[in-house]
Amino acid sequence: xxxxxxxxxxxxxxxxxxxxxxxxxxxxxxxxxxxxxxxxxxxxxxxxxxxxxxxxxxxxxxxxxxxxxxxxxxxxxxxxxxxxxxxxxxxxxxxxxxxxxxxxxxxxxxxxxxxxxxxxxxxxxxxxxxxxxxxxxxxxxxxxxxxxxxxxxxxxxxxxxxxxxxxxxxxxxxxxxxxxxxxx
Amino acid sequence: xxxxxxxxxxxxxxxxxxxxxxxxxxxxxxxxxxxxxxxxxxxxxxxxxxxxxxxxxxxxxxxxxxxxxxxxxxxxxxxxxxxxxxxxxxxxxxxxxxxxxxxxxxxxxxxxxxxxxxxxxxxxxxxxxxxxxxxxxxxxxxxxxxxxxxxxxxxxxxxxxxxxxxxxxxxxxxxxxxxxxxxxxxxxxxxxxxxxxxxxxxxxxxxxxxxxxxxxxxxxxxxxxxxxxxxxxxxxxxxxxxxxxxxxxxxxxxxxxxxxxxxxxxxxxxxxxxxxxxxxxxx
Numbered sequence: 001x002x003x004x005x006x007x008x009x010x011x012x013x014x015x016x017x018x019x020x021x022x023x024x025x026x027x028x029x030x031x032x033x034x035x036x037x038x039x040x041x042x043x044x045x046x047x048x049x050x051x052x053x054x055x056x057x058x059x060x061x062x063x064x065x066x067x068x069x070x071x072x073x074x075x076x077x078x079x080x081x082x083x084x085x086x087x088x089x090x091x092x093x094x095x096x097x098x099x100x101x102x103x104x105x106x107x108x109x110x111x112x113x114x115x116x117x118x119x120x121x122x123x124x125x126x127x128x129x130x131x132x133x134x135x136x137x138x139x140x141x142x143x144x145x146x147x148x149x150x151x152x153x154x155x156x157x158x159x160x161x162x163x164x165x166x167x168x169x170x171x172x173x174x175x176x177x178x179x180x181x182x183x184x
Numbered sequence: 185x186x187x188x189x190x191x192x193x194x195x196x197x198x199x200x201x202x203x204x205x206x207x208x209x210x211x212x213x214x215x216x217x218x219x220x221x222x223x224x225x226x227x228x229x230x231x232x233x234x235x236x237x238x239x240x241x242x243x244x245x246x247x248x249x250x251x252x253x254x255x256x257x258x259x260x261x262x263x264x265x266x267x268x269x270x271x272x273x274x275x276x277x278x279x280x281x282x283x284x285x286x287x288x289x290x291x292x293x294x295x296x297x298x299x300x301x302x303x304x305x306x307x308x309x310x311x312x313x314x315x316x317x318x319x320x321x322x323x324x325x326x327x328x329x330x331x332x333x334x335x336x337x338x339x340x341x342x343x344x345x346x347x348x349x350x351x352x353x354x355x356x357x358x359x360x361x362x363x364x365x366x367x368x369x370x371x372x373x374x375x376x377x378x379x380x381x382x383x384x385x386x387x388x389x390x391x392x393x394x395x396x397x398x399x400x401x402x403x404x405x406x407x408x409x410x411x412x413x414x415x416x417x418x419x420x421x422x423x424x425x426x427x428x429x430x431x432x433x434x435x436x437x438x439x440x441x442x443x444x445x446x447x448x449x450x451x452x453x454x455x456x457x458x459x460x461x462x463x464x465x466x467x
Contacts, residue, residue, distance in 0.1 A: 005236040005250070010249055011357045012357075013256075013353075014256055014348070017253075018317075018321070018357060020264075021263060021264070021321055022317040024260075024264045024267065025267055026313035026314075026316075028267040028271045029270060029275075029293070030312070030313040030316050030317070031313070033275065033289060033290065036275065036278050037293070040280060043280075
């Protein structure tokens with residue numbers, strides 16, 4: 001018997017057994033299971049990558065929407081300011097128009113008052129002329145005496161004062177109306 | 185509780201006590217008076233045969249082999265059959281979320297695969313497969329002796345088939361196969377493809393004899409326990425668990441770890457040497 005019963009044939013038989021076992025288990029069990037594990041790991045990694053991409057895309061969209069919202073707010077503010085400016089322009093334009101119209105009305109009123117004044121003066125002059133004429137005719141018609149002359153002069157003076165007062169009153173009235181319109 | 189119920193309880197207690205006493209007495213009688221044995225071999229011969237396997241050999245096609253060879257091929261056949269069943273019936277039904285059985289298979293494969301990956305600079309698929317197969321062989325081979333398979337020998341006895349690795353030839357085969365794998369990996373993938381691993385020639389010897397010694401110690405204790413009739417009660421349960429199940433686990437882990445570590449060392453690149461060389465070239 002060899003020392004410790006070490007026998008090369010039996011060692012080779014054991015090695016053959018090991019080769020069969022290792023090859024068989026590797027092909028039948030180990031590789032299919034490791035392939036399955038690897039594919040599952042890859043699928044998990046792929047899902048993780050997709051999730052990360054989706055998350056990044058969501059973040060990007062969120063930032064984009066926030067930027068858009070911010071710019072929309074600014075746009076709204078700008079448009080509001082523009083509208084306010086337009087309103088202010090329109091209002092001032094209306095005011096200017098109104099002022100122009102008011103000036104025109106005042107001017108026409110003044111012209112009308114002036115025309116009336118002239119007309120009144122003219123009519124007063126006509127009346128005065130007629131009065132003078134009638135008085136002269138009366139003087140010519142009646143015999144003249146100093147007392148009568150005096151009376152006639154007095155009456156003439158009285159009558160000449162009345163139309164002058166009328167004229168001054170009417171001119172005062174026209175000035176008053178003009179000032180009130182102007183103030184308006 | 186009524187009086188009748190109490191009486192029934194006490195009678196039952198008495199019956200149990202008497203029954204246990206009879207069993208104990210019978211056991212003591214068997215142990216003390218028994219003539220164990222029809223041992224045809226002395227304890228010395230049994231222990232010697234347990235170590236050397238030179239008496240009880242088995243004839244296979246005219247070739248005399250140690251019983252461990254038969255054990256080894258039976259274990260391989262059982263493992264491959266189980267693997268075929270798993271391959272046909274379980275693996276095609278594997279799910280993304282594993283059930284219990286799938287978890288066990290994944291854990292076993294993943295454990296050895298991760299061990300190989302962790303100890304090596306690259307991902308050696310073959311080393312993972314090798315330590316997985318060898319681990320399964322050592323573990324189930326060690327547990328195989330618990331089955332108590334009897335086999336006729338050439339000396340007209342029947343022998344309880346031992347664990348494959350209780351034979352030194354099996355341990356040497358395993359140690360040298362592992363060493364050859366590490367050696368060739370070092371030559372093919374190692375730094376500058378040198379034969380640096382040759383300096384670790386003590387590796388296969390230490391691997392073989394450590395494995396053989398560890399498993400043989402358990403075997404011898406078991407042989408001793410079973411040889412003496414009086415020790416055949418209760419004690420084998422403790423001894424069997426201690427020297428078989430724990431040995432199986434420990435030796436599987438140790439062998440797989442050693443192979444993966446030595447493989448990793450053999451193929452590990454040596455950056456400091458390259459760095460020195462580059463620096464030398466610059467100068």
